[in-house]
Amino acid sequence: xPTDSCPFESPIATVNLCPDxxxxxxxxxxxxxxxxxIRRHAGEALTGLFPExxxxxxxxxxxxxxxxxxxxxxxAAQLETxxxxxxxxxxxxxMSGSGGQAQxxxxxxxxxxxxxxxxxxxxxxxxxxxxxxxxxAALAAMPADGVFNMIAQSCSACHTKFRLEKN
Ligand code: HEC
Numbered sequence: 001x002p003t004d005s006c007p008f009e010s011p012i013a014t015v016n017l018c019p020d021x022x023x024x025x026x027x028x029x030x031x032x033x034x035x036x037x038i039r040r041h042a043g044e045a046l047t048g049l050f051p052e053x054x055x056x057x058x059x060x061x062x063x064x065x066x067x068x069x070x071x072x073x074x075x076a077a078q079l080e081t082x083x084x085x086x087x088x089x090x091x092x093x094x095m096s097g098s099g100g101q102a103q104x105x106x107x108x109x110x111x112x113x114x115x116x117x118x119x120x121x122x123x124x125x126x127x128x129x130x131x132x133x134x135x136x137a138a139l140a141a142m143p144a145d146g147v148f149n150m151i152a153q154s155c156s157a158c159h160t161k162f163r164l165e166k167n
Contacts, residue, residue, distance in 0.1 A: 026093060026094055026144075028090040028091050028093070028144075029090075031086065031087075031090040031144050031148075032087050032090040034086075035083045035084070035086035035087035035090065036083070036087060038079065038083040038086070038151065039080055039083035039084055039087065042076055042077075042079040042080035042083055043076055043077050043079070043080035044076070046076040046079065046080075047072065047073050047076045050065050050066075050072070052066055060163050060164045060166055061162060061163065061164070062161075062162050062163065062164055064161065064162055065162050068161075068162075071161070072158070072162055075154065075157060075158040075161075075162075076158070078134060078154055079151065079154045079155070079158075081134040081135075081136055081139070082134060082139065082147060082150055082151045082154055083151065084136045084139075085134065085136045085138075085139025085140055085142070085147050086139070086144060086147045086148060086151060088136060088137075088139065088140035089139055089140050089141070089142050089143065089144045089146075089147045090144055092140075092141070092142065092143050092144055093143065093144060094143055094144060094145045095143040095145055095146060
């Protein structure tokens with residue numbers, strides 16, 4: 001993965017993983033594109049970058065990648081589902097309500113929207129649990145930045161467990 005470019009630059013104004021910390025107005029198309037970029041690098045595209053025996057210097061991959069391959073691939077698959085979900089949630093806009101298009105039918109009504117989104121956010125922890133599976137349809141009903149936050153947690157969950165801290 002190149003480090004000079006920043007493929008994970010967030011198109012969502014309130015969150016940004018890139019050094020320039022730029023703030024941009026919400027753009028559902030950019031969110032969909034970004035989600036698709038992540039999706040193409042997740043799942044088996046991600047695990048395929050880690051053939052058996054490729055650990056050790058200069059890689060930052062821990063030996064656990066291969067000794068605990070099932071969990072590693074589950075996290076890669078989870079990232080794939082989450083990025084699919086982000087693509088589906090792009091039109092929902094942000095939690096604050098800005099940028100979204102009215103999706104009354106799907107969300108069960110405007111006022112109910114935040115309520116159900118919050119409930120789902122409250123459910124994030126159990127959903128992130130080991131072996132927990134995500135449902136792209138449930139993610140599709142969430143605010144886009146809620147799904148994005150779950151993606152960020154998914155990145156760091158895998159890094160904490162499977163990537164060496166080096167500096
Ligand atoms: C399934 C596990 C897993 C997931 C999920 C994951 N990563 Fe990683 N990532 C790794 C591992 C392992 C390395 C170390 C690879 C190496 O050095 O060989 C790494 C390395 C990186 C690097 C450094 C690449 C380099 O050239 O040194 C970046 C940047 C990165 N990840 C970003 C992300 C972002 C952003 C996400 C979420 C969108 C993410 N990763 C999700 C496992 C994961």
